[in-house]
Amino acid sequence: MTDSNPPSVQLADAIAVQLGQLRRHLALAPPHEAAQVLAHVLDYDTGLLGEVTDLVAADSRFAKDHSERGLLPPDVALALGRAANELDSVGVDLNEHTGTIERITAPTPPSNRPAAVPVPSAMVIRRHR
Template sequence: MSHPTPYPVRLADEISRQLDQLAEHLTHLLAHEATQVIARICDPDHGLLGGVAHLVDRSSRFAKGQTERGALPAEVWLALGRAANDLAHTSADLEEHRETLQHASTQPATSAGKPPATASLVVRRHR
């Protein structure tokens, strides 16, 4: 007799499926709609990125306990810890752009008139 799939496993599968759907939708949205989605994803309090960071942090804490019991190799715990830290840093990097994203997400779609001026891309990284 096979064991039924536990609810949390089904939930993780469903969330993963929905993330794939969201990514696909994002590629087809109008610019202002896509910006609204991105602003919500990056919202540090209620956004997707913060939720994933929290989930990976919890997973790392669980893995630490399993590592201490000898059930998981230390490399698994360490990799989850690094992932949790990276996500936290990414969330912090995006936090400085929160207001810009929120403002852009509330702007109406641009008319067919003059397109907005393009901006040169600047790469800067600070941690």
Template structure:
């Protein structure tokens, strides 16, 4: 039995709306809670970024089939494939920082710890 189109479209709209709500909350959360949310979003075992990446990969597979049939230009498939690859690479880059965000989200072990010094915002990127 095929799925009616409006249901998945409504689901996509609802997910988009909820992500907007999450962004609004993130903007006003205290730093420790914001760090926890960001770490969850970046979680490679089921975070939002992985979900979006999987969705784009699935869309790329759909576009490939449609491009092979002539229903879509090949450029659409190639663009979705590039987007999926970029999202995957971004997720890998961000994953190395997820633990730091998780640590920021947990209360300090000692209450008398010295506060962290501000860091310069220009850093070397390692790959």
């Protein structure tokens, strides 16, 4: 049986499947590999998060246009606009930390000194409004 969905819907489905595969690989990856994947995902210029943000922003413009024509309720356009703005804000915040994450992926030169034991720290949760 052939798929009757248009190619763009088939592409979205395939990307969703690949994201699930990436999530499963990430869960099992060694720390240096997981950090490398995370750095690529969070890179706001070329990574997955930036692309998803751009996609939601494009969806927002589509919904706004169709809302103005009376084809979609205004709530849909507003919700997509808020989602695009939130993703952009989160992406900017996370982009500040990609350098730190990338340092984990860099090979460390061998040392005769014992490695410093990481010190646990309290989690601080910031919320921007």
